Amino acid sequence: MPETRKIALLIDCDNVRHTAIEGVLEELAKHGTVNVRHAHGDWNNPSLSGWAEKLHPHAIRPMQQFAYTKGKNATDSAMIIDAMDLLYSGNVDAFALMTSDSDFTPLVLRILESGFPVYGFGEKKTPRPFVDSCSPFIYIENLVVEDTADSGASSVPARKTKSRLRQDSALVKLLRTAVSQAADDDGWANMGQVASYIANNNSSFSSVNYGYRRISDLIKATELFDIELRNGTAMYVSDPRG
Structure with missing residues (x-):
């Protein structure tokens, strides 16, 4: 470990x-x-x-x-x-x-x-x-914790909708570039490698700022990419634009 x-x-x-x-x-x-x-x-x-x-x-x-x-x-x-x-x-x-x-x-x-x-x-x-x-x-x-009737309950970050995510040209360019750079010859990229590419090339980026805990959830929310689950656990992503 x-x-x-x-x-x-x-x-x-x-x-x-x-x-x-x-x-x-x-x-x-x-x-x-x-x-x-x-x-x-x-x-x-x-x-x-x-x-x-x-x-x-x-x-x-x-x-x-x-x-x-x-x-x-x-x-x-x-x-x-x-x-x-x-x-x-x-x-x-x-x-x-x-x-x-x-x-x-x-x-x-x-x-x-x-x-x-x-x-x-x-x-x-x-x-x-x-x-x-x-x-x-x-x-x-x-990340703000709200005072609610449920003790210890915390607010969920406000998620941006599909339309708002797509309107963010810098975000769309970043995601598409990451998928393209991480993709194999068949056009599919391992989600972990996509996340690594983003971390290495835009270290200040965090999906939390868009209301999503994981980069995979953010990519899914844009509905710009094809998502495929392999072997029950490995997630792959592809840009349908080719």
Whole structure:
């Protein structure tokens, strides 16, 4: 059995909402164990009260950073230092940054250069440079847990309809290119290889941002491709356009 990947989650509490933390942890559980959970911010600030309520239930360690100078974001610097300390510690195999601040783009690039994946989580206001540098990046609006009568119930990401998916020219081009590049001589491509091609060529892409947990579900939803199940488990996809 392969060794479980150890992930360090660093949260910029100053500019990202607390309502998605459950969804973020669930998403990271697909990739490994989040053994480091640090939440950075000025905990004397009343605006972080929502985050304060999330610390104990999710075993998140608060990292206090006082705002020494008005108008300056000391949290960013502290979080970068924390990340570099962890990078050199040898105790983690991957990083997850929960922030909507593009100032962390150089940090992501530095971590990637060391061979560590960086999973990004932020609001839809997050600037493209930071989004594009992560591998992948998921908008937290798709991971928000709603308070409902059913305790522990979480919202299902809003799925885009077939028509809306087809209207997304960048998405359609990406999917068709991936299927074409992964296809054998018979025109059929293994779904796993299609997913690998997308991950290797567009590392920030995530099907979750379209409301689908798996790339295979997203491809099916477009209804642009032929799908075939082989040997009961192996899924293959083909572009009928040839």
